[in-house]
Amino acid sequence: MPQAECGGTAVQGNHIELAKTLGGEKFLATSSSEETGKGEEVEGWPFILRRVFDSIGIETNEDGVECLWVRIKGRANKVDIVLGVCYRPPNQEEEVDNLFYKQLETVSGSSALVLVGDFNLPDICWELNTAEKRQPRKFLECIDDNFLSQLVSEPTRGETMLDLLFTNRDGLVEDVVVGGRLGQSDHEIIEFSIIGEIRRYINKTFTLDFQRADFGLFRRLIQEVSWEEALKNKGVQESWVLFKTEFLRAQEQTVPVCRKTGRRGKRPAWISKEVLDEIRNKKRMYRFWKEGQVPWEVFKGAARECRKKIREAKAQFELQMATSVKDNKKCFYKYINGKRKGKANLCSLLDKEGNLVTADEEKAEVLNAFFASVFSGKTTCLQDNCPPGLVDREQNSPPIIQEEAVREQLRCLDAHKSMGPDGIHPRVMRELADELAKPLSIIYNQSWLTGEVPEDWKLVNVTPIHKKGGKEDPSNYRSVSLTSVPGKIMEQFILSVIMQHLQDGQGLRPSQHGFRRGRSCLTNLISFYDQVTRLVDARRAVDVVYLDFSKAFDPVSHSILLDKLAARGLDRSTLLS
Secondary structure: OOOEEEEOEEEEOOEEEEOOEEOOEEOEOOOOOEEOOOOOEEOOOOOEOOOOEOEEEOOOOOOOOOEEEEEEOEOOOOOOEEEEEEEOOOOOOHHHHHHHHHHHHHHOOOOOEEEEEEOOOOOOEOOOOEOOOHHHHHHHHHHHHOOOEEOOOOOOEOOEOOEEEEEOOOOOEEEEEEOOOOOOOOOOOEEEEEEEOEOEOOOOOEEEOHHHOOHHHHHHHHHOOOHHHHOOOOOHHHHHHHHHHHHHHHHHHHOOEEEOOOOOOOOOOOOOHHHHHHHHHHHHHHHHHHOOOOOHHHHHHHHHHHHHHHHHHHHHHHHHHHHOOOOOHHHHHHHHHHHOOOOOOOOOEEOOOOOEEOOHHHHHHHHHHHHHHOOOOOOOOOHHHOOOOOEOOOOOOOOOOOHHHHHHHHHOOOOOOOOOOOOOOHHHHHHOHHHHHHHHHHHHHHHHHHOOOOHHHHOOEEEEEEOOOOOOOHHHEEEEEEOOHHHHHHHHHHHHHHHHHHHHOOOOOOOOOOOOOOOOHHHHHHHHHHHHHHHHHOOOOOOOOOOOOOOOOOOOOHHHHHHHHHHOOOEHHHHHO
């Protein structure tokens, strides 16, 4: 049967780097916390594991133990492999050792366990499995109790054997080689292979593959529909469902989908041919140095030149990306997010009764209940109980939203934005601006005149973002929502009409800087600074009160807002759309 091999684990004292391949992909892990000779503390890293195979981290509760564990899932009917890296500082207290033994006892239940690390136990004689001092003897007892075998047989630092490799299964670890060093470390590298049948990670998220899309056929399929006849005498919801059905049917035929995952072995965007040549040369010099063909200085020179080329390539790539950020924001933020810490899964949350919920559906319900609770109780305004004095627009008046205006909005869509729950992507809408302008203008006018909104426009995909404080408290999260793209276009038309009406009717004060074209926080600060300096120059006192309203927008009463807008002369259709 086919086997996946994890080869070449390099262990250098406190720095443990898994830098070879498992099924063709690289991954690494470090675990260290030591003080250098200069009194500086060197922090360790957790596992950094590429999503090539299916794996999960193993949580432990023993604080103070510098040991990290990951479970690599095996194929169907095959055992999982538990891999651990550990650093035991010299002169570690016996209490911390006991915590490590407890942790090892917990994970040793796995039938395939590999543990590697710097244990700083030079007093142990591994040939005879003996030790004179108490702590090393207790360590040996723990190893025996958990049926582990130690596979390193050569010194790893000077004449001592500090770096060790354990496994609880014969044939799981092979090709153990000690020799060579990385960087300035005084520990020898331990290389070995883990043999096992690994389950590869498969991303179940799909995305539209625009590179293989046939937009020509897509346009023809949309043009075949007589939209005026198809949407005639239909309600807003019925018209929208018909449009969405035809759109998604055509999209399914013309735009294939692909798994949303990077290609295995995908290179960073900044890597050029010149950089690749330098990396290959560095690896070649390292191999020559290990074989004794070149001195250490030659390898160091190749490594120095490689680092220089990498820095130059990264700087050039980042400069190009920064200058083109207006045209491709998604690429910019994707690169920035890749530099940040990995995304953490949503932790357990406290419900209203103070119980800790862990299931995904339960956590979603807890967050949904909190996000809904921040809205004011007086938020809705039913059509049967509208503000008095609303003016009705004449039903026979010319269309409010012209087809050409819809076409222009579609052409201005950002193709790199995400789609909403309805599955209609802005990239597709921009490509088919001429074909979609007609049906959308009909639906928009129906919605405006009747005050009805399709149900899809009310749905959102919500992502909770932690702000501050304890992560178990739902009130410490804010929601980021993805709504329907066609619905957002409708909002732009309504917004432009309301803003124009308020500006013409002097409904906005000069002090209003937020949500106005040509104004921003910067113009607000300039205006404020001008007023303050003018008063100071006149030798007058200046008192400033800063207010920060909690949930400032969420608690706004919709009915009160509608009353105020109606008092400004806005018609019924505009307010109820």
